[in-house]
Amino acid sequence: MAAVSGYEGLRSGELAAAAGVNAQTLRYYERRGLLAEPERTLGGHRLYPAEAVTVLRVIKAAQRLGFTLEEVSDLLETAGHRHRGDGLAERARLKLIEVEERIADLTVIEQALRQTIEAGCADLVECAQAGCCPIPFTPLADLRRTPEALEERP
Secondary structure, eight states, X not given: OXXXXXXXXXXXXXXXXXXTOOHHHHHHHXXXXXXXXXXXETTSOEEBOTHHHHHHHHHHXXXXXXXXXXXXXXXXXXXXXXXXXXXXXXXXXXXXXXXXXXXXXXXXHHHHHHHHHHHTOOOHHHHHHSTTOOXXXXXXXXXXXXXXXXXTOO
């Protein structure tokens, strides 16, 4: 990157503070290609454009919504090229399906844990050998989306 003589822009610490991340996150996102490599001052300090704050906030918001950094990278690339096809709405729809599946899995786990507490299980091995153990030693995936399955266990 070329050195710039003017000091327009944000230094690493200023950008990190404005976006609510740390300086290591900036470097990591640069290496991943999520954040463009900044210009440098004549003294070698990184100098980011003001728009970088928005990019960082977008990245963090997308992560909070469950998008991986690879998915965020694709979303940013799509937005940068103004592609219409597989944009945010479609990817959000697919992410919602994924989240709903995880919630269903967590609901099954929650019910098994509640039943384990209520049953007073004290020893995992002993419980596994008991016929009335509420812990599903069969794969949880078999019980997905059927909370009644836990109640119907032999």
